[in-house]
Amino acid sequence: MKTTQTPAAGQVGTFESSNLPGYYIDFVKGAAYVNEILNSTPVGDFIFKIIPGLDGGNTITFESVTYPGHYLVHDNYRISLEAPNNVPLIFNQSGSFKVSENKDNKGTGYRFESSNYSGYFIRHRNNQQLTELWLDDKDHGSDLIQDSTFDYHLCFNYDMSA
Numbered sequence: 359m360k361t362t363q364t365p366a367a368g369q370v371g372t373f374e375s376s377n378l379p380g381y382y383i384d385f386v387k388g389a390a391y392v393n394e395i396l397n398s399t400p401v402g403d404f405i406f407k408i409i410p411g412l413d414g415g416n417t418i419t420f421e422s423v424t425y426p427g428h429y430l431v432h433d434n435y436r437i438s439l440e441a442p443n444n445v446p447l448i449f450n451q452s453g454s455f456k457v458s459e460n461k462d463n464k465g466t467g468y469r470f471e472s473s474n475y476s477g478y479f480i481r482h483r484n485n486q487q488l489t490e491l492w493l494d495d496k497d498h499g500s501d502l503i504q505d506s507t508f509d510y511h512l513c514f515n516y517d518m519s520a
Contacts, residue, residue, distance in 0.1 A: 365457055365468060365510045367410045367418060375482055376460070376467040376507040381489065383430075383508065385422070390430060390437040390491040392482045400424060405513060411454035417473045419453050429453040430480075430491075432472060437480055437491035448474075455480065460507040467507035481506035 365371065373383040381392040382404045395404055402424040411417025412429065420430040428439050431453040443449050451474035460467045470480040478493045482505050496502055 363510070363512060364459065365408050365418060367408055369408045369515050370405060370423065370513045371408065372404050372511045372513065373406070373468075373508040374511060375489075375505075376509050377501075377504040378482070378489065381482075383420075383491065385430075385439040388438050388440065390439060392489045392491065406430070407516070411473060412450035413454035413473050414450075415454065415473055417454040417456050418470075419455070432475075432480075432493040435478075435493045437493060460503065467509050469503075469506050470508070479506040480508075 375381045375392045378392060380394055382395060383406070384391050384393040384404050386393075395401060403422075405423040406420040407423055409419050409421050412419045422428045422439055425439065428441050430437055431440050431449060433440075433452065440449075452472075454473040455470035456473060458469050458471060460469050472478045472493055475493060478495045479502065480491055481494050481502060482489045482491055483494070484490075494502060494506070
């Protein structure tokens, strides 16, 4: 179900590329991509629990439903799914994102800006026929706004006190 509700802590949902319909944020062996949901693909890999940002700020963090305790983070600008490491401050900042609505795009979509790299957004880009997720700013291509906008599909709300 597509929703105009802003992604927020206490929800579980999927994130579909606004300019690649049918392609959702996914991960394969820890690396993050946008992929099609196919019959052979574990559907849970496309679903993320949204929790309060690990940095403690006004941000969100994407936690894997398939691998609880694993989060989407950036490392050297590459987005991946990882468990917390031995440098919690950097890990927590790298796994926290500010949510903003993209009003320049057709329809409704959201962008996710790094909490520790202002102006850098999660975006997809092609690299040898794979559509990988990176953290990029405006200097990495004119398609940044389109490639960093995702439609949010709410699956359900959960009780954060549980």
